[in-house]
Amino acid sequence: MSRKLQVGIIDLVSKKPNKKLFARIMNANFASIMPQVIGVWCEEEGHNVSYVCYTGKEDLMTELPQNADIIFIGAFTESAQTAYALSNLLRSRGAVTVLGGPHARCYPEDAVKYFDYVVGFTDKKIINLILYDCASHRPVGLHLAAQRQPVQLPGVKERWKFIEPTLKKAPLIKLVPMLGSLGCPYTCSFCIDSTVAYQPLDFEVMKEDLRFLLTKFKRPLVGWHDPNFGIRFNEYMDAIEEVVPENSIDFIAESSLSILSEPHVKRLKRNGFGALLPGIESWFDLGNKSKTGSLTGIDKVKHIADQINMILRYIPYVQTNFVLGLDSDKGEEPFELTKKFVDMTPGAFPGYSLLSAFGRAAPLNLEYQQLNRIIPFPFHFLDNNHAMNIKPKNYSWQEFYSHVINLGEYTFSWKAIVKRLIATNAFIPRWMNVVRAVSEEGFGRISFNKTILDNLNSDFQFRDYFEQETTELPQFYHDIIKNEIGPLWHWLPDGALFHDQNAYLNAQEERIAV
Numbered sequence: 001m002s003r004k005l006q007v008g009i010i011d012l013v014s015k016k017p018n019k020k021l022f023a024r025i026m027n028a029n030f031a032s033i034m035p036q037v038i039g040v041w042c043e044e045e046g047h048n049v050s051y052v053c054y055t056g057k058e059d060l061m062t063e064l065p066q067n068a069d070i071i072f073i074g075a076f077t078e079s080a081q082t083a084y085a086l087s088n089l090l091r092s093r094g095a096v097t098v099l100g101g102p103h104a105r106c107y108p109e110d111a112v113k114y115f116d117y118v119v120g121f122t123d124k125k126i127i128n129l130i131l132y133d134c135a136s137h138r139p140v141g142l143h144l145a146a147q148r149q150p151v152q153l154p155g156v157k158e159r160w161k162f163i164e165p166t167l168k169k170a171p172l173i174k175l176v177p178m179l180g181s182l183g184c185p186y187t188c189s190f191c192i193d194s195t196v197a198y199q200p201l202d203f204e205v206m207k208e209d210l211r212f213l214l215t216k217f218k219r220p221l222v223g224w225h226d227p228n229f230g231i232r233f234n235e236y237m238d239a240i241e242e243v244v245p246e247n248s249i250d251f252i253a254e255s256s257l258s259i260l261s262e263p264h265v266k267r268l269k270r271n272g273f274g275a276l277l278p279g280i281e282s283w284f285d286l287g288n289k290s291k292t293g294s295l296t297g298i299d300k301v302k303h304i305a306d307q308i309n310m311i312l313r314y315i316p317y318v319q320t321n322f323v324l325g326l327d328s329d330k331g332e333e334p335f336e337l338t339k340k341f342v343d344m345t346p347g348a349f350p351g352y353s354l355l356s357a358f359g360r361a362a363p364l365n366l367e368y369q370q371l372n373r374i375i376p377f378p379f380h381f382l383d384n385n386h387a388m389n390i391k392p393k394n395y396s397w398q399e400f401y402s403h404v405i406n407l408g409e410y411t412f413s414w415k416a417i418v419k420r421l422i423a424t425n426a427f428i429p430r431w432m433n434v435v436r437a438v439s440e441e442g443f444g445r446i447s448f449n450k451t452i453l454d455n456l457n458s459d460f461q462f463r464d465y466f467e468q469e470t471t472e473l474p475q476f477y478h479d480i481i482k483n484e485i486g487p488l489w490h491w492l493p494d495g496a497l498f499h500d501q502n503a504y505l506n507a508q509e510e511r512i513a514v
Contacts, residue, residue, distance in 0.1 A: 008065025018056030120145030229253035330394035347423035
């Protein structure tokens with residue numbers, strides 16, 4: 001080590017100040033694991049680390065690490081403009097800045113304009129290289145990436161000094177982040193993990209962490225960050241059962257329907273799993289993930305509804321995830337089928353995402369770019385809900401948003417909310433469903449989508465932007481960003497509201513040309 005550095009780490013859980021009810025209750029539970037891992041690795045090299053998890057309720061400007069030599073920022077794409085402004089501010093104070101997280105993986109060509117280092121897959125070797133160099137790289141930063149994901153990561157026990165202060169920000173539910181595997185065995189065309197080889201992490205580390213948590217809480221609550229939990233189901237459950245007394249830790253996991261057979265679900269219940277988030281995605285595609293094979297349409301709806309209701313007999317909280325706007329969808333049918341599913345599974349909470357292409361996240365994005373279907377919405381809106389940056393294949397924009405609004409109003413009507421309340425047995429899941437429905441995720445999104453549709457119908461310039469007839473950003477989006485990032489607006493670099501939506505394609509063509 002050349003010198004002892006003052007290292008700052010900022011995990012941008014929120015892209016803006018947010019003091020709404022759901023955010024106050026839950027945002028601290030969405031802390032990412034990799035910023036904590038970076039903290040451990042930096043300390044192992046002898047550096048001093050200051051860690052900030054920004055949940056939206058803090059005054060970020062006063063919590064920024066002071067006198068830091070180098071600052072790592074972890075960000076999803078929706079937080080990119082916030083991250084860019086932060087980097088500009090921190091650079092003005094003399095710090096070297098590093099961007100990691102999903103945005104760095106998806107949009108490195110854009111991010112290198114605003115950071116000294118932009119990192120994709122990250123291992124300890126990459127971090128040590130950055131710490132050793134620790135230099136300004138401007139006007140274009142260095143893009144660094146490991147060949148693959150790390151084969152091992154520091155566990156909860158090693159990350160505890162960063163986890164504990166974050167959990168103190170969570171007033172009611174305190175969710176400890178754990179990771180048992182990386183990558184995914186499925187190949188969903190829109191997913192960032194679709195091309196990342198599945199690999200389990202060390203089960204011995206997992207067991208040590210579970211033992212450790214039993215010394216910290218009377219009844220710990222663990223959130224698995226695995227893209228698909230339990231692919232090697234028996235090995236996972238054997239490891240948990242070896243060290244955890246039956247039903248003494250509560251677990252939440254995202255898992256595929258393909259592994260959620262009744263015997264598996266019973267075993268999950270015995271071991272304290274209280275919430276599952278399976279992906280359904282589509283009624284006409286991706287049958288391998290839901291183990292429905294060639295079933296489509298109403299046959300798939302009935303099959304999956306039966307399975308979800310079976311799961312709900314054992315697991316009190318189930319969120320079913322859908323992607324709206326897939327190329328396999330056309331007409332009213334996909335939306336009407338989802339309404340039928342909502343009626344048939346009143347105890348499940350439906351989570352809706354708009355189809356989005358995040359730069360380099362998936363090979364299919366090259367095809368969207370080749371077909372000129374990507375719209376350069378500012379990153380601030382690329383959260384799967386506030387903008388769909390792929391022009392629909394089978395709908396006009398007005399048709400699509402009309403269907404999305406209608407589905408939202410059906411799903412989050414008071415009638416549906418009450419049915420969901422009655423069908424949910426456990427207290428916390430029952431009221432969590434209500435809070436989510438009446439907050440930004442339910443009522444809030446319906447209201448926002450109605451505003452988009454109104455603008456599409458009444459504002460020619462707004463509609464022209466969606467139709468790719470102009471690249472001039474509607475004032476509507478400009479004003480939202482300015483209002484939401486607050487004092488950081490003045491630090492947003494020139495040009496940072498805009499990006500080349502075809503950068504992935506252009507980079508591929510340049511590589512081939514060389």
